Amino acid sequence: AQKxxxxxxxxxxxxxxxxxxxxxxxxxxPSYGLFWYKQPSSGEMIFLxxxxxxxxxxxxxxxYSLNFQKARKSANLVISAxxxxxxxxxxxxxSPNAGNMLTFGGGTRLMVKP
Amino acid sequence: xxxxxxxxxxKITKRGQNxxxxxxxxxxxxxxxxxxxxxxxxxxxxxxxxxxAQLEKSRLLSDRFSAExxxxxxxxxxIQRxxxxxxxxxxxxxTDAAPGAFFGQGxxxxxx
Numbered sequence: 001a002q003k004x005x006x007x008x009x010x011x012x013x014x015x016x017x018x019x020x021x022x023x024x025x026x027x028x029x030p031s032y033g034l035f036w037y038k039q040p041s042s043g044e045m046i047f048l049x050x051x052x053x054x055x056x057x058x059x060x061x062x063x064y065s066l067n068f069q070k071a072r073k074s075a076n077l078v079i080s081a082x083x084x085x086x087x088x089x090x091x092x093x094x095s096p097n098a099g100n101m102l103t104f105g106g107g108t109r110l111m112v113k114p
Numbered sequence: 115x116x117x118x119x120x121x122x123x124x125k126i127t128k129r130g131q132n133x134x135x136x137x138x139x140x141x142x143x144x145x146x147x148x149x150x151x152x153x154x155x156x157x158x159x160x161x162x163x164x165x166x167a168q169l170e171k172s173r174l175l176s177d178r179f180s181a182e183x184x185x186x187x188x189x190x191x192x193i194q195r196x197x198x199x200x201x202x203x204x205x206x207x208x209t210d211a212a213p214g215a216f217f218g219q220g221x222x223x224x225x226x
Contacts, residue, residue, distance in 0.1 A: 004156075033213050043203065045157070045217035052213070091156050100147060100207065100215040101170055104156030 002027045004092050004105035011110050013082045020067070021077040021108050023092030031097050034075040036066065039089040039107070048090075051075060079110075087112045118218035120206050126224045127196055134192045135221045139208030146189050147215060148181055149205040150174065157205055163189060196225045 003026040013019040025034065034051040051059045051066045059066045067076040075094075079086055089109050093102040119138040127133050139146050144165050149157035160179070162170040165186035175181075178196075183189040193200055203222050207215035 035214065037217075042219065043222075044219045045205065045207070047214040047216065050213040093156070095213075100145065100209050100213065101159050101162055102147075102149075102157070102215075103159065106154075107156050 002029070002032070002094050002096070002103040004094055004103055006092055006105035006108050008108045009106075011108055012113055013079075013110065014113050015084060016081055018078060018080045019082055019110065021079070021090050021092075021110065023075045023077065023105060025073050025075060025092075025094050027094065027096075029096045033095045033097065033099070034066065034068065035093040035095070035102060036064070036075075036077045037091045037093060037104075038086075039091060041088070045091070049077070082112045084112050084114060086110060118206055118208050118216050120204075120218035120221050122221055123219065124222045124224075126226060129198060129225055130195055132192065132194045133196060133223065134190055135204055135206075135223075137189045137191070137206030137208075137218060139188070139206070140216055141187075143208035143210050143216070144186065145209050145211075145215075146183060147207040147209075148189070148191050149207065151203040151205055151220070152201075160191075193223075196223075198225045201225045 032053045036048040038046045049061045065078045089107045091107045092105045121136045146163045148160040151157040163183040178194045203220040205220045207217045209215040
């Protein structure tokens with residue numbers, strides 16, 4: 001069984017500053033994928049970034065980077081230069097192998113202050 | 115094709131009625147997923163299709179739930195004899211083999 005834990009129910013960040021959203025996971029699968037999704041108030045889940053368990057380097061996609069620490073079983077999302085449009089719910093998720101049968105965490109609500 | 119489309123966006127039904135939702139995935143995507151999201155929670159996986167074959171079903175998918183993807187294109191999710199606990203957002207997602215699925219905007223079901 002896979003489990004995702006997001007311990008921050010809500011976070012504030014000042015516009016233009018960087019913010020880290022925490023995610024820890026637990027799995028017995030030797031190969032797995034880690035994902036971050038954004039869910040704005042409109043409800044649609046938007047895929048942000050992916051990290052494979054065997055990837056040597058941390059994933060980056062524009063202003064998003066994933067700080068993957070395999071020994072600590074953590075996969076934190078770092079958003080650089082926050083924008084007002086980044087205000088949303090953020091979900092960490094994982095799947096066995098690189099598939100998309102996802103187990104989601106409970107989410108973190110990010111609020112960007114002008 | 116601009117993305118995953120779900121219909122209807124909202125559905126209010128009386129307890130005990132049957133409901134059916136439709137999902138049209140991105141046309142070149144052969145993999146389709148259904149998830150359920152209740153208020154304040156992350157989505158929960160329900161079922162997965164590769165082309166027309168239903169390959170995985172969660173234990174959350176009780177006998178009252180059935181999903182189909184008859185020609186490997188659109189999919190339907192039916193809930194029979196709805197209960198108040200079925201009230202949730204039902205999300206559909208599609209992908210090719212790459213990691214990172216594209217989600218639709220969901221169907222919000224309210225059972226009264």
